[in-house]
Amino acid sequence: MSSYADVNVVWAGTSPASGRFHPAEIKSTAAELFDRFGELRSRGEGYLEVRMPDQDFPLLTVGFRGKYAVIHRADAPDSMSLLQGDNSMPFDEAVEVPVMDDPVEFTGDFVSSVDHACRTLQEFVRTSE
Template sequence: MTSSDSGQFQYAEKHSELQELVDAFNLLSSRGQGYMEVRLSDKDFPQMTLSFQGGLAVIHLFTKEESVSLLVGDGSVPAESAVEFPIMDDPVDFTGDFILGLDRAWGVVEEFAQTGEFEESGEWCEL
């Protein structure tokens, strides 16, 4: 997760209760950008990542070590446009095909953190 103090990615894994995750997201979103990785504590996969900048976000899903998918965007940004998002400490451009509004994206991540379910979150595009 992005450190709220330094703004840099913290490589140390931390076990959090849901409310701690919500609080960390709220703090980062109030600062305008961030990156977080979420998985259930009892298994390595699936894992979901949330990268956000302003009111926009991108979600990656890892269902096993070599499998990664992106959640298809919700039309918040035209498909031909690109926006830069933080991935760990690196800025990466994504097209509107994979960009969601931040509220929608956070709802997907929060549901995943509560249930471990992602299948009903929308269309996933395997990379």
């Protein structure tokens, strides 16, 4: 992920030390964001909110537990959307993933693999879309 060393992002996320969401935003390189994503992934779950430094929106959130993730996108303060899942789970099954500090259940319609969520986050950081 060295190609992200010069890209800056603003993010908040689960603290690896406490396992709790820490809402204070961090401005860092995207490489540091992906390091945190990897650390949380190795611990089995986490939640991140990411935006570009010069704008409040769009904002992407990723909550994941085990091999499943759910991605939200906010385009304005009152506009939050769930991204369609990648068929990694049957649409009529459900999984809980963290949203901030709360476990929230989502059906397979909106569930992606953690790998897909990571690629989506990479694309968002690369393009802001």
